[in-house]
Structure formats: C-alpha cells, structure tokens
Amino acid sequence: MTKNSLRRINSLIELQKLIEFWAGKPRPEKIISLSSASCGRASGALKISSALDKCLRELNLTDRFELKLTGCHGFCQLEPDLVIFPEGYFYPSLYPEQVPAIVEKTLLAGEFLHEFAFKDQQSGKVYSRVFELPLYQKQLRWLLDAHLDLDPLSLEDYFAHQGFSALRKVLTWDNQEKVIDLITASGLRGRGGAGFPTGLKWRLARNVESQEKYLVCNGDEGDPGAYMDRGLLESNPFSVVEGMIIGGYAIGARKGFIYIRQEYPLAIERMEAVLRSCRQVGLLGEKILGTEFSFDLEIIRGAGAFVSGEETALIASIEGRRAFPRQRPPFPVVRGLFGQPTVINNVETWANVPLIIRQGPEWYSQVGTTTSKGTKIFSLVGQVRFTGLVEVPLGISIGEVVQEIGGGAPAGRKIKAVQTGGPSGGCLPTSMFNLPLDYEALQAAGTIMGSGGMIVLDDSTCLVDLALYFLKFASGESCGKCAPCRLGTVQMVEILERITRGEAQLSDLDRLEKLGRVMQKGSLCGLGRTAANPVLSGLRYFREEFETHVVRKQCPALVCRKLITYAIDREKCRRCYLCLKNCPFGAIKKEADGWPYVDEELCQSCGLCLNICPKEFDAIFKKPRYSEGGEGRMVDYENNQGLNRK
Amino acid sequence: MNRELKPLEKIKMLLSNYPKERHHLINFLHLIQDELGYLSEEAIELLSEHFSLSPAEIFGVATFYASFRITQPAEHEIQVCQGTACHVRGAEAILEEFSRQLDKHYGEQGWSSKVSLRKVNCLGCCAIGPVAVVDGQIESRMTLTKVREIVRRLYQKDNLEKIREQNDQE
Numbered sequence: 001m002t003k004n005s006l007r008r009i010n011s012l013i014e015l016q017k018l019i020e021f022w023a024g025k026p027r028p029e030k031i032i033s034l035s036s037a038s039c040g041r042a043s044g045a046l047k048i049s050s051a052l053d054k055c056l057r058e059l060n061l062t063d064r065f066e067l068k069l070t071g072c073h074g075f076c077q078l079e080p081d082l083v084i085f086p087e088g089y090f091y092p093s094l095y096p097e098q099v100p101a102i103v104e105k106t107l108l109a110g111e112f113l114h115e116f117a118f119k120d121q122q123s124g125k126v127y128s129r130v131f132e133l134p135l136y137q138k139q140l141r142w143l144l145d146a147h148l149d150l151d152p153l154s155l156e157d158y159f160a161h162q163g164f165s166a167l168r169k170v171l172t173w174d175n176q177e178k179v180i181d182l183i184t185a186s187g188l189r190g191r192g193g194a195g196f197p198t199g200l201k202w203r204l205a206r207n208v209e210s211q212e213k214y215l216v217c218n219g220d221e222g223d224p225g226a227y228m229d230r231g232l233l234e235s236n237p238f239s240v241v242e243g244m245i246i247g248g249y250a251i252g253a254r255k256g257f258i259y260i261r262q263e264y265p266l267a268i269e270r271m272e273a274v275l276r277s278c279r280q281v282g283l284l285g286e287k288i289l290g291t292e293f294s295f296d297l298e299i300i301r302g303a304g305a306f307v308s309g310e311e312t313a314l315i316a317s318i319e320g321r322r323a324f325p326r327q328r329p330p331f332p333v334v335r336g337l338f339g340q341p342t343v344i345n346n347v348e349t350w351a352n353v354p355l356i357i358r359q360g361p362e363w364y365s366q367v368g369t370t371t372s373k374g375t376k377i378f379s380l381v382g383q384v385r386f387t388g389l390v391e392v393p394l395g396i397s398i399g400e401v402v403q404e405i406g407g408g409a410p411a412g413r414k415i416k417a418v419q420t421g422g423p424s425g426g427c428l429p430t431s432m433f434n435l436p437l438d439y440e441a442l443q444a445a446g447t448i449m450g451s452g453g454m455i456v457l458d459d460s461t462c463l464v465d466l467a468l469y470f471l472k473f474a475s476g477e478s479c480g481k482c483a484p485c486r487l488g489t490v491q492m493v494e495i496l497e498r499i500t501r502g503e504a505q506l507s508d509l510d511r512l513e514k515l516g517r518v519m520q521k522g523s524l525c526g527l528g529r530t531a532a533n534p535v536l537s538g539l540r541y542f543r544e545e546f547e548t549h550v551v552r553k554q555c556p557a558l559v560c561r562k563l564i565t566y567a568i569d570r571e572k573c574r575r576c577y578l579c580l581k582n583c584p585f586g587a588i589k590k591e592a593d594g595w596p597y598v599d600e601e602l603c604q605s606c607g608l609c610l611n612i613c614p615k616e617f618d619a620i621f622k623k624p625r626y627s628e629g630g631e632g633r634m635v636d637y638e639n640n641q642g643l644n645r646k
Numbered sequence: 647m648n649r650e651l652k653p654l655e656k657i658k659m660l661l662s663n664y665p666k667e668r669h670h671l672i673n674f675l676h677l678i679q680d681e682l683g684y685l686s687e688e689a690i691e692l693l694s695e696h697f698s699l700s701p702a703e704i705f706g707v708a709t710f711y712a713s714f715r716i717t718q719p720a721e722h723e724i725q726v727c728q729g730t731a732c733h734v735r736g737a738e739a740i741l742e743e744f745s746r747q748l749d750k751h752y753g754e755q756g757w758s759s760k761v762s763l764r765k766v767n768c769l770g771c772c773a774i775g776p777v778a779v780v781d782g783q784i785e786s787r788m789t790l791t792k793v794r795e796i797v798r799r800l801y802q803k804d805n806l807e808k809i810r811e812q813n814d815q816e
C-alpha cells in the first residue's frame with residue numbers, strides 16, 4: 001500500500017465506499033505479521049524485520065507476501081514473534097538467522113517448521129498455530145484480535161478492519177442522544193479503575209450548557225506492572241481516535257486531548273502519525289467528512305508523575321500546571337479543563353466505543369456480570385508461566401485467568417496471591433481465586449479492578465516487602481497537597497521498614513490498620529484514598545506473614561534482606577571460589593581446610609554469590625539470619641552501613 | 647535545521663512561532679529538554695518571558711515532574727525500572743549492583759558526571775523484566791552478571807575515546 005494515497009474524504013458516502021473497497025480488496029497470498037511494539041523492539045523485532053525484508057526482496061517475493069509490522073500480539077515473553085496468515089502459524093522468540101528458513105519452507109513451500117515452534121516445557125506439547133496457544137484459550141479478544149494483523153499506522157488497513165464505520169454510522173443518525181443511549185445501554189464502565197458508567201458521564205457533560213466542551217483520553221498509565229494502554233496506543237491508535245471523535249460528536253465537544261505518558265515514546269510517535277493521517281483525509285479538523293461537525297485532537301506528553309492519572313490532577317497537568325488534584329465536586333463533567341465541562345475516559349474505554357457502535361449494545365452486554373459488562377484487558381505478569389496482554393470477558397474467575405490462561409506457577413513453585421490494581425489495589429490469596437472479575441466483587445474483597453495490572457505472586461514473594469514497595473511508590477508520588485496522604489504514606493513506609501528489619505512490635509500492625517483507615521477517609525484524591533490498600537489487604541489475608549516478621553524475626557519467603565543470609569552447601573560446592581572472589585563485602589572466607597563459608601557478620605545479603613555460583617553447581621542457598629525467637633547473632637547495622645551508602 | 651544555530655537561539659526561534667497559552671508549557675519544556683538535555687536557567691528565563699509567568703512558577707512546574715532535569719546530564723544514562731514485576735524479580739539488587747560496579751570501574755567519587763544512574767517507574771515491558779535502559783537501549787532480563795558486562799562495556803568505550811583523544815593530541 002502506498003502511503004501517499006491519502007485523499008480527502010468529502011462525504012459519508014465516500015467513506016462508506018472506501019471502507020468497502022479496502023475491506024473487499026483481495027489479500028496477498030500470505031501476510032507475515034511481526035509484533036513490533038515496544039517489547040517486541042526491545043527484544044530485537046527490527047532486526048527480524050530487516051532480515052525478512054532483505055530476504056523477500058532478494059527473492060522478488062514482495063508482491064506475493066506482505067510483511068506487516070503490527071503492534072503487540074500479546075504473548076510478551078516470546079517476543080519477537082511472527083504470525084503467518086492465513087494459516088496462523090506462530091514462530092516465537094526469533095533471531096535473524098531463522099528468517100531464511102522460514103521464508104523458504106513456510107512461505108514458499110507451505111510447511112511448518114516444528115523445530116522453531118513454541119514448546120510448552122512442562123507438558124512437552126508443541127504449538128503450531130497462534131490460536132492454539134495456551135495463553136489464547138479462554139480469552140475473548142474483541143479489541144486485541146485486531147493487533148495480530150493490523151498495521152497500526154495504515155489508515156487503509158484500519159478501513160479494511162471496518163475502521164471508521166462506527167463513526168459513519170453515528171454521523172448518519174444525526175442524533176447525539178441516540179449515541180449516548182446506546183453507550184448507556186451497553187453498560188460500558190470506565191476502564192481506568194473506578195468503573196464509572198461511561199454513558200452517564202457523557203450524558204452529564206452533554207446536559208451542561210456551555211460554549212466549549214472538552215474530551216480527554218487518559219493515557220497516563222502510571223501503575224507499575226500495567227501496560228494495556230501502551231498496547232492499545234501502539235497497536236491500534238486509530239480505534240482510540242475513532243472513539244474520541246464519536247464521543248466529541250455525542251457530547252458536543254470540538255476539541256480533545258490525548259495525554260500519553262512520556263515513558264511511552266513509541267505510543268506518542270504512532271499517535272502523532274495517526275493524527276496527521278486523519279487530518280489529511282478530513283477525519284479530524286473542520287467539517288469532518290462534509291458534515292457540520294468539527295473536531296480536533298492534540299497530544300499532550302506527560303512528564304512522569306503518577307498522580308497525573310487522577311482526573312483533576314490530569315486537568316491541571318494539561319493546563320500546564322503542577323499536577324495537583326483538587327476537591328470534587330464540582331466534577332470535571334461540570335467544571336473541568338479550562339473551567340469547561342470535560343469528559344475524561346481511559347484509553348481502553350475509548351477503544352471500546354467504536355466496537356459497541358458497530359456491534360450494538362445488546363451484543364456487547366451479553367458478556368459480563370449484572371453490573372460489569374464486556375471485556376477487560378489485563379497485563380498478566382509476574383511469577384506465572386505465560387505472561388502477556390490478555391483480554392477476558394468480565395465475570396471470569398481470577399483462578400481461570402491465572403491457572404488456565406497464565407498456565408499456573410512455574411515448575412517447582414506455588415502461587416500465593418494475585419495483585420490487582422497496582423499501588424491502589426490489593427492482594428488476593430489463592431483461597432479467593434473463585435472470585436469473579438467484577439468491579440463490585442473486587443472492591444468488596446479489598447482490592448480494585450484498577451486499570452488492569454494483574455501481577456501473580458508465588459511463594460518467593462514476601463507480602464511485607466511488596467506492601468513496602470507500593471507504599472514507597474505512593475509516598476514518592478504523593479503530590480503533597482493533603483496531610484493524610486503526604487504524612488500517612490511516609491509513616492507507613494517507616495513502620496513497614498521496621499517490620500522488614502525485624503525491629504517492629506505487634507502493636508505496629510494495629511497502628512498500620514488505623515493509619516490506613518484515616519488515609520482512606522481523609523485524603524483528597526484517589527491516590528491517597530487507595531494508597532493504604534496494599535497494606536490493608538496484606539494484613540487482611542496474610543497477617544500471619546506480617547506476624548512472623550515481627551515475632552520470629554523471619555521472612556518466610558526469604559526476601560527481606562535484614563532477616564536472611566546466605567550459606568554454602570558443601571555437598572554441591574566444587575570450590576571454584578567464584579563467590580569468594582566476587583563478594584563485594586569480603587564476607588565469603590576460606591576455612592582452614594579450604595572450604596568457603598559465609599561470614600554472617602559481614603554478609604549484607606546482596607545475593608551476588610547466589611547469582612554468580614554456576615547454575616550446574618547451585619551450591620549457594622538463602623537461609624534465615626535468626627533462628628527461632630529472634631535470638632542468634634545480631635549484626636550492628638548502625639556501624640556497618642556498606643549497602644546504605646549513596 | 648541549521649546546525650550552526652546555538653541551542654538557546656534555536657529555542658528563541660522555536661518560541662517565536664509558538665502559542666502563548668499556558669497549556670503549551672509542559673510540551674515546550676519537553677522540547678527544550680530534548681534540545682539541551684536539561685532545563686537551563688537561561689531557558690527558563692526565556693520561557694518566563696514568553697508565557698508571562700514568573701521563573702519561579704516555571705521552576706515549580708519543572709521540578710514537580712520526574713522527567714525534567716535542571717542539571718546538565720551525564721554522558722551516559724542508566725535507568726533501572728522499579729515497576730512491580732521487575733521489583734519481584736530483583737530490580738533493587740540490579741540497581742545496587744550498578745552502583746557497586748560503577749564505583750569499582752570509575753572510582754567511588756568520580757562517576758556522577760560520567761554516568762547518571764536513575765530509578766524509573768514502570769517502563770511497561772513487564773514480561774521481560776527486570777529491565778534497564780542503558781543510553782536509550784532497553785536491556786531485558788537483567789541479571790547481576792549482565793550488569794557487570796554492561797558497566798565494563800561502558801567503561802571500555804569511554805576509555806577508548808580517551809585513548810583516541812590522546813593519540814590525536816600527539
């Protein structure tokens with residue numbers, strides 16, 4: 001497809017003809033789809049693409065086979081991967097040397113190369129086609145399926161996927177109320193975390209009388225461990241744009257902003273290119289498609305502040321101020337950006353809009369629970385065998401996602417909990433794995449749906465350490481405007497640090513709970529109100545683990561560094577002395593008989609020895625620093641601060 | 647673009663056809679940082695005139711956000727992701743090892759002007775963690791031994807340049 005074929009589209013009929021033309025165009029013999037979003041690129045996708053390109057050119061095959069650089073295919077741990085259509089052959093974790101064989105055998109001879117296929121180490125099963133992969137079972141990929149064979153930057157390809165047909169449909173109705181009714185009937189709720197009904201939000205904004213109204217796409221995906229929005233923005237940016245144009249039409253806005261965090265340069269780059277194409281053909285700008293409706297979009301680059309994901313803080317940030325949240329009400333639908341009514345929706349919410357319009361609200365609301373409809377994208381990561389971006393019908397149980405889609409724990413490990421909602425969410429133990437993914441059910445269990453981070457934790461994760469991690473994050477990202485959040489998070493960090501050092505008392509646990517409740521009630525914005533959730537849910541489901549730290553001064557997961565040390569297994573050690581030579585603290589010494597041993601007084605538990613000990617020996621292991629009851633050798637941390645030096 | 651133009655003059659030129667509404671401020675701070683590598687005092691002065699805001703106000707905005715820097719960047723930048731998925735796979739130990747290795751190669755006092763070592767919040771590459779970004783290049787599945795290789799490589803590269811410079815002078 002040539003990039004310069006973009007001509008202005010002057011009417012809805014022309015648009016309809018274009019969509020029909022591109023959708024009906026015969027497809028090339030084979031489509032080679034290479035996942036090349038950020039993770040793919042980090043794993044070398046561009047090397048694969050140039051090798052493929054070279055190979056196809058040399059053999060004069062560019063007319064027969066089309067190489068597409070698509071967005072994220074979803075199986076992130078196997079990047080860079082290749083899917084060959086129409087068969088759907090799947091080649092994972094490629095390196096450039098494999099390319100000629102694939103071109104020769106699979107493309108030209110139509111054979112599948114089993115030696116390159118994805119093999120499940122545990123079952124030994126080999127998978128040849130993409131939809132047979134274990135990760136894709138049980139998913140309902142309404143939004144994500146397009147990522148497999150859509151060129152994110154090509155308007156023509158988006159047309160071929162029925163792109164902008166929803167916009168066309170909406171503009172022919174000439175009835176804004178009908179659009180809002182339809183979104184309301186679908187039961188779509190905000191995918192950013194809080195789950196406010198999208199239709200209602202639009203209606204509220206529409207009903208406010210005002211000259212100017214604004215739309216915002218919240219792409220400030222700050223939750224550590226979540227990347228659904230990046231996936232959507234990099235893989236199908238047109239769908240977000242189409243959703244926003246429809247939203248602008250429905251509420252009567254002429255201008256929208258797409259706020260993308262600065263850490264996602266590729267998403268920004270692709271969105272910029274997509275907006276240019278839309279303006280060029282008249283899908284954005286004055287009098288869109290020859291109608292009376294005008295609308296334009298502007299990209300705002302975030303600047304690295306987690307709090308800007310909060311809607312009032314986001315507004316301040318777009319206005320060029322520090323991202324301080326403010327008291328609500330008035331809600332942004334009444335007084336938002338520049339004091340005007342503003343609808344703020346998450347990336348995934350906007351991407352759902354064209355789908356709902358195309359397929360109808362009845363179709364959409366078939367899936368889900370009574371209060372939560374449709375699908376939700378999660379980034380399934382952590383200690384699970386298959387990690388990636390997955391889209392599931394709401395109402396599916398957490399256990400199904402973790403065990404069946406994620407494939408359960410890696411060999412020899414045991415899953416302990418699932419963390420959803422990032423720093424605003426909480427951990428759910430395996431006993432809660434029957435819980436359906438539903439906004440209300442998760443909230444009642446002490447966590448939140450959040451924007452879609454789902455981090456699986458196994459027995460090597462310490463819940464105290466994890467709570468400390470999230471609270472450190474929250475205290476660092478707290479904007480400092482209100483006291484419960486600014487002071488509460490710091491207090492919590494201090495108490496949790498005491499626990500991880502084995503210096504806390506049992507009353508500290510009650511103090512944490514009390515503090516958490518004050519923060520929930522007293523904080524100004526969502527960041528502060530939810531910041532205590534990781535601690536509170538930890539105490540609710542894993543209190544025993546907290547108590548073990550306090551009373552026995554032991555970390556059951558052997559994570560908290562002040563409570564563990566290392567030792568050498570003489571039966572496995574081959575006396576290569578690698579550990580001894582590399583220990584940064586000189587804590588590994590030789591016995592008189594030549595065996596190395598760890599001097600626990602000097603050991604700072606950095607773990608380098610464990611890492612450097614050759615895998616085939618595996619002679620170094622972790623152990624509790626203190627024996628039962630907290631006796632044992634004490635180390636003078638005050639005077640031995642080798643690690644804390646900055 | 648004209649290569650002869652000094653960075654500050656270039657900023658002046660960019661500003662001259664840039665709208666004066668405040669909501670362009672953050673985008674423009676990004677532009678300046680892309681150009682200069684940091685937000686210098688002179689640049690903030692220029693912005694303050696353009697947007698009719700006090701330098702203190704602009705300074706306040708710039709320092710609120712983690713992306714902006716008000717000091718000159720080091721030659722190399724190492725960012726270690728501290729996202730949740732990276733954290734549970736040992737990102738903290740990676741950061742410490744970087745610091746230790748930099749101490750070892752560049753000397754304990756000497757590396758802050760050469761290399762800046764920073765934590766970043768999630769880079770969104772959670773499935774391939776722990777992740778570090780070395781001079782803009784994403785390094786996936788970091789281990790302590792990989793840290794050593796990276797620092798050694800950086801140090802050797804720096805020293806090669808030094809050796810070349812010495813040769814040129816001779």
